[in-house]
Amino acid sequence: MTVRLLRPVILATLTALACGAAVAGEVPTTLKGLSEATASDARVLRRLPSTLRSMRLSGETDGLVFPIWLTPAEATEGFTLRLAHVSAVSVMPEASRLTVAVNDRPVSEVAIASGGGARRDEFALPAHLLRPGWNAVRVSVDQRHRVDCSIASTWELWTEIDRARSGLVFPAGHRPDRRGVADVAGIAPDEHGRVAIRLVSGVESDPRQIERALRAAQALALIGGFLDPVVTVTREAESAPGLDVVVGRAAAASLGGEAARLQAGSIAVLDDGVAERLTVVLPGSDADVDRALDRLAELAMRPGEGSDAGLEARAGVGGRPIAPGERVRLSELGATSKEFNGRLFRLGLDVRLPADLYPADYAKVQLRLAGGLAPGLDRAARLTVRVDGKQAAGAPIVAPRGEVFDGRTLTIPLSAFKPGHNRIEIEAAVPAAADRTCDASTQIGGPARFLFVDRSELVFPSFARLARLPDLSATASGVLGRLAEESRPSLHVPHPDGAALSAAATFSTRVAIAAGRVDVPTIVFRNPAVDASSAIVVGALSDLPSTVVGAVGLEPAQVQAAWARRPLPRQASGVPTRVPDALARRVAGLSVAGGFTDVDPIVTGSLQGRVLTTLPSSDPDLVDRWRRSMESPWSPAAFTRQAGIRFEKLFDFLPNFGGERALEGFTPSPTTGLVIAQSISPAGGAWTLVTAPSSSVLAEAVATVTGGEDWTRLSGAAASWDQVEEKVSTIEARHVGFLATAGFDFANLRLVAAALASDYPYGFILAAFLVTAALGLATARLLPRIATVKP
Amino acid sequence: MPAFTPLLRWIAATIAMLALATAPIGVTAELALGSAVIVAMFAVKRLGSGAVQRHVYLALGTLIVLRYVWWRTTETLPPIDDLVGFSAGLTLYVAEMFCVGMLFISLFVIADPLQRPPARRLKPEDCPSVDVFVPSYDESAELVAATLAAATTMDWPADKLRVHLLDDGGTTQKRNAADPVAAAESEARHHEMKALAENLGAIYLTREKNVSAKAGNLNAALAQTSGDLIAVFDADHAPTHDFLQETVGHFAEDPRLFLVQTPHFFLNPDPIEKNLVTWARMPSENEMFYSVIQRGLDRWNAAFFCGSAAVLRRSALEEAGGFSGISITEDCETALDLHSRGWTSRFVDKPMIAGLQPETLAQFIGQRSRWCRGMVQILMMKNPLFKSGLSMAQRIAYLSSSLFWLFPLPRAIFVVAPLLYIFFGVKLYVANVHEFVAYTVIYMIVNMLMQNHLYGRVRWPWISELYEYIQMPYLTRAIGSVVMNPKKPTFNVTAKGVVTEEARLSELAKPYFVIFAVLAAASVVAFQRFFADPEINDLMLVVGLWNTFNLVIAGVALGVVAERPERRRAQRLDVAHKAEFVIGDTVLPVVVEDISIGGVRLRPLGHVPAGLRLAGAVGTLIVGVERTGGPAHVTVRARRIGADEHGVFWGMQFDRLTSAGYRVVAEVMYGHASVLDRFRERRRSGKSLVSGTAQFLRWAIGESGRAVQLAARRKPGRASLPAQGELIPLATVEDDRRFA
Structure with missing residues (x-):
């Protein structure tokens, strides 16, 4: 039943996209008026897109950058940025500021008032700073503690922005005046910052049509700069916020009206005038659609237009891609120069390394810092570099008479990185004697202690390119699509209901976004053959034979037993088109865990959450940190650890191939909502399984895990997402295999050999003896x- | 092409080696590799000493060296924007690479040292005529007499052997010197030498003017003689009687042969051996050169002339216009010229002369300074790389011998470099402690193992470093002066007859004390800062350890500049020669246990009559001289009566040696080359890296302490000449040997 509120209007048809300004040739036509949700505030709110960071700004200095797409009409119009925020009680208002900058130009600054609960500020974004296309909006804070000047106290400082109530605010009756495919980037995200993409199949599911629709969805997500869209497969277009993707003659025809008469092979953007939604149609025969998809995929690889800062912010969504041997200025990674007068300077940088990167000790990443130190700092002053939360480099930075440096080098071993996304955190602890008395003036207008200059650089080496599997981090970054033809997996959805298909589509799209390119595997509606080399299987546990579950190293009986203890769902849930609210999610999770039928959300959310779950309690990092804090720096253990000598590794004579019982220590609990596991198959490929207790949980959990930072936490051979803890836990891979990826040339061969030699020195030593x-x-x-x- | 197969295989293995050497593996893997290679080297050594084991051993070491070079080149140079650090770092890098380059050149040179089979003995009628040249400048008559006596009694048909004393101290020019005293001395010498030569059956030759030093002296004699072959002995180099038998046969085997060189063997210690008291147990410094390097050079037809103890072909010399004299190392230069003309050379590794070497540091430095300057002259004026007519192997060989003498420069850089960091914070080496251990320390160990494998029998660990360090302060200047003015150096003769009477500091001691003090201060500063200053990173530890290593060498060197008194005037050689001792009417059978040109030690065989008054008595020693027929009589005076576990022995001094007496000494001392060989062999027990290092550390503490005590007690004095009436003073002449 086509219940579209408006007659779709054909905005544009594209028959050829050979020219550079691909979308410029589209001819706009007028829009009809559209009904706006009537509220007390008639203005239109466009929420900020999700990035890899949560909306919490913490520590003495922190910042968030959002890429914002503006149509020419919006760019000339000018509008405001609304921020609803709340801060920690310990934040000192006199010394704490929240600053908004557009395209690297500060536009406004407010004091952070705390204690009074949430605040709402609006910042006018002047039109002269805006450009059509991509713009960067930066929200940064400087926060100081009310009473404590210790380094530890800086961790108590935070300001959280309420994503749902913040965003760009356009005047009432705002018309985005969208003119082409690129303007999908302007679609308003939901209250989680995510964009919904609906694949309207229109007919009974045909894997080939799903593939086409998925290809279109991936390309549009890349064009739109979406980090984590929630993709659903539906029969019909909906009038909900988000993007409807209609692919193929039959599907287009189902739209009725003028859409049915669109030119075959075109890429049509239908705008019904509602700012928060858009429809993209690819009409015509399969061949027409495929041609249009090729053009769309090509468009997806273009950087788009906009201000320099905007394009950098756009490129930084999901971490800026790093090419082998690249030298990147930190300003390109979103950092800005800063005169810092606090005591703990922190800077987080998101980078995306190749998915088929083989990280090992054969090379190093150099951080070349430019900046300065004020005289008279404490002797404890220190630079620390963390990669994905683990300390990777550090050095004392004492200069009693002060120092200005350019190119102070810290060396980070490449083994500290993982394929795909990595967060590099640079931390300068610069305590001074004044911290001990902690006079208010120290906090409010103390002299600058540390200078960070954004022409500091990261110098990356050449990377060895080889898929080392199982590795969910690499998988989440698209390594499977880079495997050689014979080991590239198909996507198996054995029970292709809407939920399972949606889960598969969301998963696949998130991988494509991480990979930065359209990559749709062959979709198959059945289980893979037992002897298949590679496969990705997405389905509810009940739809999977135990052979498939066993093939990725899971114990089928164990998983079944755990999930059998879940209560039956209260109602058969359909396909979730959006991620449920966090609290609702947790309530659902708790009901699962406790078997309760009626749970008071407030109580369960705050109290019972932690009690009911049993997690593996040993945190090796914690114990290790304690041990380290007590041992002498001269002990052999400290020495070998610093040298990165892992003795057990020395005895890994050769890589351990095969997937027998790879997942020791993996115990799913009833509250486990999603399991992703991977293993090397006996046929030499890799099997990947994404499963959940039921289709609906699968879709919901995949939608959650693909969002924001959670996706970057996938690593190792298996990951499980706990519905109550809302946490991804991972199991390290113990038996690995190696699969060649594209670009296997001599130079790469040498690096791969070096990487293998670093990880498995005995093989290298043997070779050395022979030679x-x-x-x-x-x-x-x-x-x-x-x-x-x-x- | 089967002939090319081994070459292709070698090239393939080398390429694989380079691939391994440049693989960028992590620090952990590097450490594992390094440790495994060290273990493998020990294992291969245990497998035996065949050619394959030797080359596998060296290939293992080479891998580590190459990996170090690759890492050092690609990762450790300071950034170019720190100009001071970069230039200092680059200098250090170049110095290190020079050493690595020298290592590879020496690996080539001594790839397969040649052990020559003995030469064919010629029938008397086939023997070519030989002119023996004994060039002398101002050596004492006694010394020259011993040499002439030994030379004239060499086994060779009498009609084909002529011994010439080439006296440069009695030339017309000298006898007519402006200074009447000098002229008179020269005149007296002229007559004394002439008489001495005639008594011993040698021919006295002198010339008009002292031009072109030793080369000129030899060339003058060349013009006045006509033998087929020329044997050259320095005035203190007395040959054994089989010298010609062992060498001349080679000339019959190869008509293009211009040179047969034999090792030089010394009867006295050099200052290092004397002051560290190692003479009796440690192989002499030059043994590495003669027993390993010259044999290695011989494999590539590149053994060269060392000025003495050699036989040359007259026709070759005449073709080249005589001995070359552009540089002050005329011997090596002559060989270079003749090799480039297509002549060949051979080396016979059997010591057949016994000579003397400088005993005080000042003499030692003077001698080395001349070699160094001469070899640098050759490098600058007759660079073997560009000289036509040489084979590639010969070019590398001569390059190795001449480049070797640049060692003072890297040695000086290694001493100064850590100081720059410790005192001025100049960063010249980008590495952390872990990398330093995994690459540098492993490299140093492997390097030492390779050196020990190659030279271990003839060189204790760290001794090469010590010799280099000792020469460094003065030779650095010598190199500088030659580079500034390559034609300036002249052949200077060092003071002779210098003996050390009492414990004293060498007159050259000052720089060594200064360097030691600076290094000690640097080590203190380095460790104090490392432990007290949190800002200082682990690089300070590394540099501090490196500086301390230099300090250890400098400490041992202090022991070398603190001269020990040398009580024994004439160097003795252990022998076992039966003789009879006649005192009054008593005839006692005795054994000559050791002998020098000063005297003998006798041990009576059988019963000694009671009441024999020996002290101060004069007796006659009757020694059977087999080859000259009949016993010879020598008058001796008893000086000392002693006893040891074997019973009584008597120390006897020669009363006054006649020419016949010299023949006896020559017969007993030099009659059997095996005596020298045995002595040399006895010291070649080798020393492991561990015990050598332990010994070196003990020296560093003990010897530097001794030197500091000595410095506190008295000021450096000049060496004194022996008082009149003492035992025979020993002369040392500039001798021509160079060691690599």
């Missing part, structure tokens, strides 16, 4: 022949 023996023999044979005096 030296050969050289010794060859020399002994050669010498009598070339000697002047023959023996």
Whole structure:
């Protein structure tokens, strides 16, 4: 039943996209008026898009950057930025500021008042700073503690922005005046910052049509700069916020009206005038659609237009991609120069390394810092670099008479990184004597202690390119799509109901976004053959034979037993088109865990959450940190640890191939909502399984896990997402295999050999012995022949 | 092409080696590799000493060296924007790479040291005629007499052997010197030498003017003689009687042969051996050169002339216009010229001369300074790389011998570099402690193992470093002066007859004390800062350890500049020669246990009559001289009566040696080359890296302490000449040997 409120209007048809300004040729037509949700405030709120960061700004200095797409009409119009925020009680208002900048130009600053609950500020964004296309909006804070000047106290400082109630505010009756495919980037995200993409299949599911629709969805997500869209597969277009993708003649016809008469092979953008939604139609025969998809995929690889800062912010969504051997200025990663007068300077940088990166100790990443130190700092002053939360480099930075440096180098071993997304945190602890008295003036207008200059650089080495699987981090970044043809997996959805298909589509789209390119595997509506080399299987546990579950290293009986203890769902849930509210999610999770039928959300959310779940309690990092804090820096253990010597690794004679019982220590509980597991198959490929207790939980959990930062936490051989803890836990891979990826040339071969040699020194040593023996023999044979005096 | 197969295989293995050497593996893997290679090297050593084991051993070491070079080149140079650090770092890097380059050149040179089979003995009628040249400048008559006596009694048909004393101290120019005293001395010498030569059956030759030093002296004699072959002995180098038998046969085997060189062997210690008291147990410094390097050079037809103890072909010399004299190392230069003309050389590794070497540091430095300057002259004026006619192997060989003498420069850089960091914070090496251990320490260990494998029998660990350090302060200047003015150096003769009478500091001691003090201060500063200053990173530890290593060498060197008194005037050689001792009417059978040109030690065989008054008595020693027929009589005076576990022995001094007496000494001392060989062999027990290092550390503490005590007690004095009436003073002449 086509219940579209408005007659769709054909905005544009594209028949050729060969020229550079691909979307510029579209011809706009007028829009009809549209009904606006009537509220007390008639203005239109467009929420901020999700990034890899949560909306919490913490510590003495922090900042968030949002790429914002504006149509030419919006860019000339000018509008405001509304921020609803709340801060920690310990934040000192006199010394704490929240600053908004557009395209690197500060526009406004407010004091952070705390204690009074949430605040709402509006900042006018002047039109002269805006450009059509991508713009960068930066929200940064400087926060100081009311009473404590210790380094530890800085961790108590935070300001949280309420995503649901913040965003760009356009005047009432705002018309975005969207003119082409690129303007999908302007679609308003939901209250989680996520964009819904609906694949309107229109007909009974046909895997080939789903593939096409998915390809279109991925391309549009890339064009739109969406980090984590929630993709659903539906029969019909809906009038909900988000993006409807209609692919194929039959689907287009189902739209009725003018949409049915669109030119085959075109890419049509239908705007019904509602700012928060848009429809993209690819009409025509399969061949027409495929041609249009190729053009769309090509468009997706273009950087788009906008201000420099905007384009950088856009490129930084999901972490800026890093090419081998690249030298990146930190300003390109969103950092800005800063004169800092607090005591703990922190800077987080998101980078995206190749999915088929083989991280090992064969190379190093250099951080070349430019900046300065004020005289008279404490001796404890120190620079620390963390990669994904783990300390990777550090050095004392004491200069009693002050120092200005350019190119102070910290070396980070490449083994500290993982394929795909990595967060590099640079931390400068600069305590001073004044901190001990902690006079208010120290906090309010103390002299600058540390200077950070954003021309500091990160210098990356050449990377060895090889898929080392299982590795969910690499998988989440698209390594499977880079495997050689024979080991590239198909996407199996054995029970293709809407929920399972949606889960598969969301998963696949998130991978494509991380990979930065359209990549849709062949979709198959059945289980993979037992002897298949590679496969990705997405489905509820009940739809999967135990062979599939066992193939990825899970114990089928164990998983079944855990999930059998879940109560039956209260009502058969359909396909969730959006991520449920966090509290609702937790309530659902708790009801699952406790078997309660009626749970008071307030109580359960705050009290019972932690009690009911049993997590593996040992936190090796914690114990390790304690041990480390007590040992002498001269002990052999400290020495070997600093050297990165992992003795057990020395005894890994050769890589351990095969997937027998790879997942020791993996115990799913009833509250486990999603399991992703991977293993090397006996046929030499990789099997990946995404499963949940039921289709609806699967769709919901995939939608949650693909969101924001959670996706970057996937790593190792298996990951599980706990519905109550709202936390991803992972299991390290113990038995790994290696699969070649594209671009396997001689230079890469050398690096791969070096990487393998670093991880498995015995193999290298064996090779060294063989070669030296050969050289010794060859020399002994050669010498009598070339000697002047023959023996 | 089967002939090319081994070469292709070798190239393939080398490429694989380079691939391994440049693989960028992590620090952990590097440490594992390094440790495994060290273990493997020990294992291969245990497998035996065949050619394959030797080359596998060296290939293992080479891998580590190459990996170090690659890492050092690609990762450790300071950034170029720190100009001071970069230039200092680059200098250090170049110095290190020079050493690595020298290592690879020496690996080539001594790839397969040649052990020559003995030469064919010629029938008397086939023997070529030999002119023996004994060039002398101002050596004492006694010394020259011993040499002439030994030379004239060499086994060779008498009609084909002529011994010439080439006296440069009695030339017309000298006899007519402006200074009447000098002229008179020269005149007296002229007559004394002439008489001495005639008594011993040698021919006295002198010339008009002292031009072109030793080369000129030899060339003058060349013009006045006509033998087929020329044997050259320095005035203190007395040959054994089989010298010609062992060498001349080679000339019959190879008509293009221009040179047969033999090792130089010394009867006295050099200052290092004397002051560290190692003479009796440690192989002499030059043994590495003669027993390993010259044999290695011989494999590539590149053994070169060392000025003495060699036989040369007259026709070759005449073709080249005589001995070359552009540089002050005329011997090596002559060989270089003749090799480039297509002549060949051979080396016979059997010591057949016994000579003397400088005993005080000042003499030692003077001698080394001349070699160094001469070899640098060759490098600058007759660079073997560009000289036509040489084979590639010969070019590398001569390059190795001449480049070796640049060692003072890297040695000086290694001493100064850590100071720059400790005192001025100049960063010249980008590495952390873990990398330093995994790369640098492993490299140093492997390097030492390779050196020990190659030279271990003839060189204790760290001794090469010590010799280099000792020469460094003065030779650095010598190199500088040659580079500024390559033609300036002249052949200077060092003071002779210098002996050390009492414990004293060498007159050259000052720089060594200064360097030691600076290094000690630097080590204190380094460790104090490392432990007290949180800002200082682990680089300070590394540099501090490196500086301390230099300090250890400098400490041992202090022991070398603190001269020990040398009580024994004439160097003795252990022998076992039966003789009879006649005192009054008593004839006692005795054994000559050791002998020098000063005297003998006798041990009576059988019963000694009671009441024999020996002290101060004069007797006659009757020694059977087999080859000259009949016993010879020598008058001796008893000086000392002693006893040890074998019973009584008597120390006897020669009363006054006649020419016949010299023949006896020559017969007993030099009659059997095996005596020298045995002595040399006895010291070659080798020393492991561990015990050598332990020994070196003990020296560093003990010897520096001794030197500091000595410095506190008295000021550096000049060496004194022996008082009149003492035992025979020993002369040392500039001798021509160079060691690599």
